[in-house]
Amino acid sequence: xxxxxxxxxxxxxxxxxxxVSAKALRQLCxxxxxxxxxxxxxxxxxxxxxxxxxQAGGATGALVLAESHLAVHTWPExxxxxxxxxxxxxxxxNSDKAEALYAELVRVIRPGDIMVExxxxxxxxxxxxxxxxxxxP
Amino acid sequence: xxxxxxxxxxxxxxxxxxxVSAKALRQLCxxxxxxxxxxxxxxxxxxxxxxxxxQAGGATGALVLAESHLAVHTWPExxxxxxxxxxxxxxxxNSDKAEALYAELVRVIRPGDIMVExxxxxxxxxxxxxxxxxxxP
Numbered sequence: 001x002x003x004x005x006x007x008x009x010x011x012x013x014x015x016x017x018x019x020v021s022a023k024a025l026r027q028l029c030x031x032x033x034x035x036x037x038x039x040x041x042x043x044x045x046x047x048x049x050x051x052x053x054x055q056a057g058g059a060t061g062a063l064v065l066a067e068s069h070l071a072v073h074t075w076p077e078x079x080x081x082x083x084x085x086x087x088x089x090x091x092x093x094n095s096d097k098a099e100a101l102y103a104e105l106v107r108v109i110r111p112g113d114i115m116v117e118x119x120x121x122x123x124x125x126x127x128x129x130x131x132x133x134x135x136x137p
Numbered sequence: 138x139x140x141x142x143x144x145x146x147x148x149x150x151x152x153x154x155x156x157v158s159a160k161a162l163r164q165l166c167x168x169x170x171x172x173x174x175x176x177x178x179x180x181x182x183x184x185x186x187x188x189x190x191x192q193a194g195g196a197t198g199a200l201v202l203a204e205s206h207l208a209v210h211t212w213p214e215x216x217x218x219x220x221x222x223x224x225x226x227x228x229x230x231n232s233d234k235a236e237a238l239y240a241e242l243v244r245v246i247r248p249g250d251i252m253v254e255x256x257x258x259x260x261x262x263x264x265x266x267x268x269x270x271x272x273x274p
Contacts, residue, residue, distance in 0.1 A: 007256070009259055041181070041197070042181035043181055044199070046178040060201055060205070060206075062199035062206050064197055068210055069197075071208060071223070082138060119144070
């Protein structure tokens, strides 16, 4: 369960396909994750409708990774996006892969302003010897 | 973009279907999200194989919500799980719904120990008047 969670809020992003197209955002996320050496197990992305004829809708989605997940949401009306990358370390330290994925998304989306925090999740709690058991149906 | 992000690490969870069945975990997440008044747009869940014949594999997945996302990963070999709930406030303050979802997942999964943090995301950056434009292909 131990692993790095990068959560970032992007501001003043250039307008463009990654802010308004779920298809383009999905392709970027998959390409960037695989490029960083992470394993994509599946995903779901959704295209929001625009508020009116002059304003495109945002894009939102999540990739389920073998190492945990990537979630991205865009707000084109605010030139903003939020980003979550969480990688657990079951198969080794995946922090470098998370940072590579983050760097690639910053490089492509090109936010003018970023608020980012890194949290190290999963303290070292010993495995319980006798966890209660719930019967499977 | 402003909204509450609850991230929690669950320890000493009782063994049972929510720790080892992606199908059961998915159903729980959808039911609990809808019960909290959140709107599920789609999801992807994945069932990990066990390490050997005596140890079931974990479950992992994400729900894409109209309000942002829910992501859950389980580690049955450690009786642990991680949980992320992020709700933006475009349509109003969804914090109570996020807390209701969190409370329901705690009630059902019944972790013996929890490390939880709440982060208020999205500072009030004004909309840029002239964000650079990238041409759509």
